[in-house]
Amino acid sequence: MDSSMKSVPSSSSSDKTNFWVPSLESNEIDRIVEETFGGYSDLKMQRRGEGVAIVWFRNDLRVLDNEALCRAWVSSKMVLPVYCVDPRLFGGLENLQCCTLDGLAKRCIVDSIGLIIDSSFEFKLHSLRAQFLIECLVDLRKNLIKLGSNLLIRHGKPEDIIPSLAQTFGVHTVYAHKETCSEELLVEQLVSKGLQQVTIRPEGQKAKSDQKPLNPKLQLIWGSTMYHIDDLPFTPANLPDIYTQFRKSVESKCTIRGCLKLPTSLGPLRVTKGMCFIGGESAALGRVNEYFWSKDMLKVYKETRNGMLGPNYSTKFSPWLAFGCLSPRFVYEEVKRYEKERIANDSTYWVLFELIWRDYFRFISIKYRNSIFHLGGPRKVVTKWSQDRALFESWRDGRTGYPLIDANMKELSATGFMSNRGRQIVCSFLVRDMGIDWRMGAEWFETCLLDYDPCSNYGNWTYGAGVGNDPREDRYFSIPKQAQNYDPEGEYVAFWLPELQRLPKEKRHFPGISYTKQVVPLKFGNTSSGSSRARTPNQRSGRSNTDIRRWMKDSRR
Numbered sequence: 238m239d240s241s242m243k244s245v246p247s248s249s250s251s252d253k254t255n256f257w258v259p260s261l262e263s264n265e266i267d268r269i270v271e272e273t274f275g276g277y278s279d280l281k282m283q284r285r286g287e288g289v290a291i292v293w294f295r296n297d298l299r300v301l302d303n304e305a306l307c308r309a310w311v312s313s314k315m316v317l318p319v320y321c322v323d324p325r326l327f328g329g330l331e332n333l334q335c336c337t338l339d340g341l342a343k344r345c346i347v348d349s350i351g352l353i354i355d356s357s358f359e360f361k362l363h364s365l366r367a368q369f370l371i372e373c374l375v376d377l378r379k380n381l382i383k384l385g386s387n388l389l390i391r392h393g394k395p396e397d398i399i400p401s402l403a404q405t406f407g408v409h410t411v412y413a414h415k416e417t418c419s420e421e422l423l424v425e426q427l428v429s430k431g432l433q434q435v436t437i438r439p440e441g442q443k444a445k446s447d448q449k450p451l452n453p454k455l456q457l458i459w460g461s462t463m464y465h466i467d468d469l470p471f472t473p474a475n476l477p478d479i480y481t482q483f484r485k486s487v488e489s490k491c492t493i494r495g496c497l498k499l500p501t502s503l504g505p506l507r508v509t510k511g512m513c514f515i516g517g518e519s520a521a522l523g524r525v526n527e528y529f530w531s532k533d534m535l536k537v538y539k540e541t542r543n544g545m546l547g548p549n550y551s552t553k554f555s556p557w558l559a560f561g562c563l564s565p566r567f568v569y570e571e572v573k574r575y576e577k578e579r580i581a582n583d584s585t586y587w588v589l590f591e592l593i594w595r596d597y598f599r600f601i602s603i604k605y606r607n608s609i610f611h612l613g614g615p616r617k618v619v620t621k622w623s624q625d626r627a628l629f630e631s632w633r634d635g636r637t638g639y640p641l642i643d644a645n646m647k648e649l650s651a652t653g654f655m656s657n658r659g660r661q662i663v664c665s666f667l668v669r670d671m672g673i674d675w676r677m678g679a680e681w682f683e684t685c686l687l688d689y690d691p692c693s694n695y696g697n698w699t700y701g702a703g704v705g706n707d708p709r710e711d712r713y714f715s716i717p718k719q720a721q722n723y724d725p726e727g728e729y730v731a732f733w734l735p736e737l738q739r740l741p742k743e744k745r746h747f748p749g750i751s752y753t754k755q756v757v758p759l760k761f762g763n764t765s766s767g768s769s770r771a772r773t774p775n776q777r778s779g780r781s782n783t784d785i786r787r788w789m790k791d792s793r794r
């Protein structure tokens with residue numbers, strides 16, 4: 238398939254399988270009502286609104302600062318929270334092998350086998366992210382149950398499930414968070430179209446036969462960024478192309494809205510042990526508590542953020558932010574509280590600086606639409622790229638012979654995470670040293686990363702490949718220089734490539750040493766040590782990789 242167009246694949250009959258909750262057409266409806274609305278009686282009394290609303294959970298798997306949930310809550314007598322396990326998200330059986338959740342959760346995923354994600358380079362969703370998602374859902378359900386609600390989880394496409402539920406329950410409004418990329422926008426359109434086919438009678442008007450039936454509405458709400466889209470001092474179409482201009486403008490002209498505090502009680506925070514990514518809002522809040530308050534790492538974030546080894550060099554909030562278990566506005570409020578109660582310094586500011594990057598890429602996806610997925614990127618840069626599969630696979634599997642690259646790629650496959658430093662280095666290596674089509678790298682990240690997010694992933698890859706909207710960010714990462722600055726003792730590479738542990742520290746970064754005999758030939762040769770000048774494949778120096786040892790030496794001078 239042409240990867241320049243990311244599209245939603247066509248439907249398949251097996252998409253319709255339902256489990257967790259049996260078919261809605263059967264006499265199980267009463268059971269679902271009991272299960273889902275059962276504990277609501279007290280809350281019902283407090284509501285002002287009328288009728289039934291659906292909250293369609295997407296990448297907002299939290300109850301804190303969830304505007305869709307809040308709006309449904311105040312506008313309706315009953316709220317039906319729903320998550321659709323979209324078969325287009327899941328790949329083959331191999332994804333399940335690491336899933337360790339209960340049989341029910343597993344069955345949910347197993348039933349989607351055979352429905353292949355529409356992947357340009359045929360990679361599938363990694364088992365680790367599938368597991369993280371299941372954990373998010375289990376936790377969301379628990380948190381909703383604590384509030385006297387529940388989560389209805391159904392397998393199938395949202396455009397089939399949501400209208401069918403709306404019809405069954407006479408839903409007046411479906412509340413959901415707005416997305417920005419084409420696949421997600423298409424699903425929104427299809428759901429909206431499906432709802433137009435549904436008719437419900439307005440509440441309290443049943444007796445009046447002349448009353449016109451209504452269509453349920455789809456209300457899409459902005460909620461994924463720190464800065465609200467409506468508060469920006471420009472329209473997305475006029476978004477500055479330079480990050481710094483964007484940042485300065487929002488910092489000086491906008492305020493960040495407060496977190497929506499409904500519901501107010503979530504029980505005690507759970508602190509995660511070590512760095513362990515467990516899906517769900519409870520673990521997300523636990524990590525914020527741990528990183529900011531109990532470990533007190535926020536005050537040194539700016540000095541440690543370029544690390545690669547260990548749980549606390551950076552916040553590690555990204556997987557929870559990506560699934561929406563954590564609100565960026567909540568992180569903002571916690572930073573401000575920390576600044577008041579402990580210390581305000583460059584480090585406390587820098588977390589917000591990085592979160593503004595996240596906002597920026599989200600708004601860029603609105604301005605530049607699908608071009609962020611295209612080979613030439615937003616600037617439509619014409620460059621010749623290779624799609625050499627063998628070369629690519631050596632990068633993907635951590636077999637290039639360059640320890641810094643291989644260690645990072647092994648970490649990604651094993652954990653679903655890689656540091657920001659590592660991501661920049663392996664991205665630069667793939668596109669600039671190997672000359673491989675950057676979309677293959679981006680798609681492999683999409684497959685593996687727990688924190689995969691289309692805007693941040695493709696935004697960063699287009700920057701790394703030199704096709705992003707801001708040409709000034711086109712930078713080359715020299716391996717020897719990066720090794721010297723960020724892993725001078727070779728601790729990181731020896732952790733992921735244990736064969737290197739018996740080598741003296743100064744030799745651990747030598748290409749092809751000891752753990753593999755092979756060093757992949759670099760199509761364009763590597764570049765001189767220490768350079769961070771912009772390069773594109775056709776501007777290469779043409780040096781062969783036999784020079785690497787010399788570069789290592791040079792870069793130490």
Ligand SMILES: Cc1cc2nc3c(=O)[nH]c(=O)nc-3n(C[C@H](O)[C@H](O)[C@H](O)COP(=O)(O)OP(=O)(O)OC[C@H]3O[C@@H](n4cnc5c(N)ncnc54)[C@H](O)[C@@H]3O)c2cc1C
Nearest residue numbers: 551552553554555591592595657660688689690693694697
């Ligand atoms: C090639 C490449 C691909 C990437 N793909 C993704 C992705 O799919 N999803 C993703 O969330 N991040 C992505 N990033 C950005 C960044 O690497 C991660 O957000 C960060 O490493 C996550 O670790 P952390 O939460 O400890 O970050 P911290 O350093 O603690 O930063 C705090 C938060 O700021 C945001 N942030 C930090 N750096 C960036 C950045 N460069 N771009 C956007 N947001 C940022 C993240 O939400 C992060 O959680 C990518 C970077 C590169 C170079």
